[in-house]
Amino acid sequence: MVFKGVSHTADVYWDGCLLGRHYNAYTPFTFVLPEVEAGEHEIAVLVDNSFHEESALHIPNDYYSYGGIIRPAAVEEIADLFIERMAFTPLYTEVGWSGRIDVVLRNTSEERRNARLHGKLGEWDVPFAEGVIVPPDATRKVSVTVPFPQAAAWSASEPQLYPLEAQLFNDDGNRVLDDLIERVGFRTVSTEGGQLKVNGEPVVLKGFNRHEDHPLCGAAIPYPLMVHDMELMLDMGANAVRTSHYPNDERFLDLCDERGIFVWEENHARGFSLKDMQHPLFERQCEDCNREMVEAHINHPSIIIWAILNECASDTMEGREMYRKQFDQIRSMDTSRPLSFASHHRERELCFDLADIVSVNLYPLWYGEEDPYELCLQARKWADDAGGKDKPMIMSEFGADGFYGYRDPSRVKGTEERQADIIQANLEAYLPLPFLSGMLIWQFCDCRVTEADGWLLTRAGTQNSKGVVDRYRRPKLAYSVVKDYFSRRNADS
Ligand code: ADA
Numbered sequence: 242m243v244f245k246g247v248s249h250t251a252d253v254y255w256d257g258c259l260l261g262r263h264y265n266a267y268t269p270f271t272f273v274l275p276e277v278e279a280g281e282h283e284i285a286v287l288v289d290n291s292f293h294e295e296s297a298l299h300i301p302n303d304y305y306s307y308g309g310i311i312r313p314a315a316v317e318e319i320a321d322l323f324i325e326r327m328a329f330t331p332l333y334t335e336v337g338w339s340g341r342i343d344v345v346l347r348n349t350s351e352e353r354r355n356a357r358l359h360g361k362l363g364e365w366d367v368p369f370a371e372g373v374i375v376p377p378d379a380t381r382k383v384s385v386t387v388p389f390p391q392a393a394a395w396s397a398s399e400p401q402l403y404p405l406e407a408q409l410f411n412d413d414g415n416r417v418l419d420d421l422i423e424r425v426g427f428r429t430v431s432t433e434g435g436q437l438k439v440n441g442e443p444v445v446l447k448g449f450n451r452h453e454d455h456p457l458c459g460a461a462i463p464y465p466l467m468v469h470d471m472e473l474m475l476d477m478g479a480n481a482v483r484t485s486h487y488p489n490d491e492r493f494l495d496l497c498d499e500r501g502i503f504v505w506e507e508n509h510a511r512g513f514s515l516k517d518m519q520h521p522l523f524e525r526q527c528e529d530c531n532r533e534m535v536e537a538h539i540n541h542p543s544i545i546i547w548a549i550l551n552e553c554a555s556d557t558m559e560g561r562e563m564y565r566k567q568f569d570q571i572r573s574m575d576t577s578r579p580l581s582f583a584s585h586h587r588e589r590e591l592c593f594d595l596a597d598i599v600s601v602n603l604y605p606l607w608y609g610e611e612d613p614y615e616l617c618l619q620a621r622k623w624a625d626d627a628g629g630k631d632k633p634m635i636m637s638e639f640g641a642d643g644f645y646g647y648r649d650p651s652r653v654k655g656t657e658e659r660q661a662d663i664i665q666a667n668l669e670a671y672l673p674l675p676f677l678s679g680m681l682i683w684q685f686c687d688c689r690v691t692e693a694d695g696w697l698l699t700r701a702g703t704q705n706s707k708g709v710v711d712r713y714r715r716p717k718l719a720y721s722v723v724k725d726y727f728s729r730r731n732a733d734s
Contacts, residue, residue: 245269245491246312247288248460249299254285264526265298266290266311266460267487267509268533273349275321286310297520298509298530301691303705304452304486307459312490320418321350322375324409328539329425330577333440338392338427342367343384344407348375355412358383362425363403365389372412394440395426395542397480400501402426402542426498426542432579432597437633437678439503439545446503446679447727448481449474449709450638453489454688456712467493471500473710474685477720478727483637483681486511486551488534497543504541505581505637505681507548508534508567515554518563527567535574547571548581552602555584555592564592583637587623594628598678602638606663607654613639614670621676635679639667643719644701645687645711655701657718664709664719668726682723687712 244251248266252259255274263270290308292300299306325347332339340362348354354375360367367387375381393401402424409419428440436443451470453460462470467490474482482502487509497504508530517523531549538544549567554560568580579597584590593599601620605613617636624634643660652658664682671680687708690700697703704712709719 242272242274242284243269243315243317244271244286244310244312245314246310247286248290248307248309248311250289250293250296252287252289254283254287256282257285264296265509265530265533266306267489268530269312269491269537270533273319273347275349284316295522297517297523297526300517301693301697302511303690303697303700304511305454305459305689305691307461309459309461311453311459311461322346322348322354322356322409323419324407324421325380326536327405327407327421327423328536329405329423330539330575331425331427331429331542332386333427333429336388337390338394339386339388340392340425340427341384341386342405342407343382344369344421345380345382346373346375346409347380348377351377353377356418357410357412357414359408359410360385360406362387362389362405363392365391367405367407389427392427395428395498395501396440397444397501397503400426400499400542402498405540423540424495424498425540428542430545430578432633435631435633435676437545437579437598437635443678444480444503445677446481446505446635446681448479448483448503448679448681449685450483450485450681450683451685452485452688453493454686454712456689462490462493464492467496469714470685471496471502473714473716474502475500477709477724481505481679481681482685483507483548485684488530488538491538491541494538494541494543498541502543504544505546505548506534506538506544507551507582510550510553512551513553515557515560518554518560524563524566527563528570531567531570532574535571539575545578546581546598547575547578548583548600551583552585555582556586556589558591561591561595565595568595581635581637587620588627590623590627593624593632596629596632598633598635599624599629600635600637602683603636604639604641604683606666607639607641612670613667614674617670617674617677633678634676635681636667636671636677637679637681638683639680640664640683640707642701642706643717644706645715645717648718660707660717661719661722665722665726668723672726682709683707684709686710686714
C-alpha cells in the first residue's frame with residue numbers, strides 16, 4: 242500500500258486494525274501487508290492537519306497545511322521477495338557515460354531467499370551479479386556500475402530520458418517475482434570555479450519559488466493544473482523551479498524531467514527559530530523527511546540541488562550543528578548533487594561553509610529600501626567572509642506583494658504596478674552579475690497562509706500575495722516583465 246502524500250499526519254487502518262502512522266504531508270510512505278486474503282477489505286485513513294504537539298515541521302506558517310490525502314495512493318500485489326527501490330547515479334569520465342545502479346531487495350518471509358536480477362536501461366543490458374541471496378526478514382542492496390557509451394545526455398534543451406527496468410526472478414530464472422521501472426537521465430552537476438555546472442557547462446537558474454496551492458484543490462494539485470503551471474513558467478522563459486518549502490509531487494518532477502526544467506528540491510522546513518528546532522521531534526522528523534525525499538526522488542535528472550531548512554537558525558551554533566548533521570545525512574545518500582540552503586541572516590550567517598552553493602533570501606525594495614545591485618554585491622561579500630568564497634551564489638528569494646486586480650497609478654506598495662517595478666529592478670540588477678548562478682522569484686503563484694495572529698496578520702486576505710500569477714493563475718502585471726527579462730536573457734546566452 243503506497244501513499245504519495247497525506248497532509249499531514251496519517252493513521253492507516255486495515256480492516257479496523259492500525260497498520261501504522263506517518264507524519265509529514267510531503268513525502269511518500271508504504272506499508273507491506275503480509276498474506277492478505279482475496280476478497281473485500283477496508284482501508285481507512287484518519288488524517289489530522291492540526292498543529293498538534295508531536296508536529297515539529299507543520300506549524301502555523303506562511304503557507305497552508307491542508308488536511309487530506311493530497312497525492313495519489315495505490316495498492317499493488319507483490320511477492321514476499323520484491324524490489325523495494327532502485328537508484329541510478331550517472332557518471333561521466335573521459336571514456337564517456339556510465340551509471341551506478343543500486344537495487345534494494347526486500348525479503349518479508351522467514352526464510353533465506355535466492356533470486357536473480359536482470360536489468361535493462363533503454364535497449365542496453367544491465368549485468369547484475371548472477372545469484373542474489375536475501376536473508377530472512379531483511380533487505381539486501383545489489384549494486385553495479387555499467388558503461389553506457391552510447392547514452393545521450395539529459396540537458397535543458399534536450400531532456401533525453403531512458404527507462405531503467407529491473408526484473409527479479411526466482412532461483413531457476415523461470416518465474417518473474419517482481420519488476421520495477423524507473424525513468425532516468427545522464428547528466429552531471431558540479432560547482433567549480435564559483436559556477437554551477439550541468440554537464441560541465443555553466444548554468445544560470447532563472448525561475449520561481451512555487452507552492453503547491455490552488456483555491457479549488459488546496460495542495461492536491463491535479464495533473465492538468467501542474468501542466469498549466471509548467472506552461473506558464475515556460476512561457477515566461479523560466480528554466481528553473483524551487484520546490485519551496487517541501488518535496489514536491491513526483492508527477493510535477495516528472496514534468497520537469499520531460500521539459501528540461503532545473504529543480505532545487507528542499508526538505509520541509511520554513512522559518513524555524515532555534516526554539517522551534519529544539520522541539521524534541523524536530524531532528525527525527527527532518528531526518529525522516531530527508532531520507533524519504535532523497536530515496537523517492539533520486540532518479541529525477543531535473544533535480545540538480547538538494548536543499549534543507551529554509552531560513553532557520555543557521556545563525557546559531559546549535560542550529561549550525563543541525564545543518565551539519567542534515568547535510569551529512571544527505572551526502573551519505575547522494576554525492577552527485579550540490580547542497581544548499583536559503584539564508585536570510587546576512588552577515589550573521591554561520592553555515593555558508595557547510596553548503597556547496599550559497600543562497601540568500603533578500604527582499605530589496607520590499608522589506609527595505611536597499612538597492613538590489615548594491616545589496617547583492619554586499620551579500621557576495623558576506624558569503625565570502627563567512628566561508629562561502631569561490632562557491633556559486635543564488636538569489637533564492639526576492640519579490641513583492643501585488644494584490645491581483647489592485648491597479649493604481651499611485652504605484653503604492655500592494656499595487657500590481659509596484660510589484661512589477663520591484664521585480665523588474667531586481668532582475669535588472671541580477672541578470673548581468675557574473676557571480677550569480679541563479680535567481681528565483683518569490684513566488685510563482687499566490688498562496689493561502691495559516692490564519693493566525695502575530696506577524697501572519699500582515700498577510701492581507703490570509704494570502705501571501707507575492708505571486709506573479711494569483712491563486713487561480715491569472716497573470717498580474719509582473720508576468721510580462723518577467724517574461725521580457727527571462728526571455729531576453731535566453732536570447733543573449
Ligand atoms: C521568506 C520565506 C518565504 C516567504 C517570504 C515572504 O523569505 O522563505 O516562505 O515567507 O519570506 O513572503 O516574506
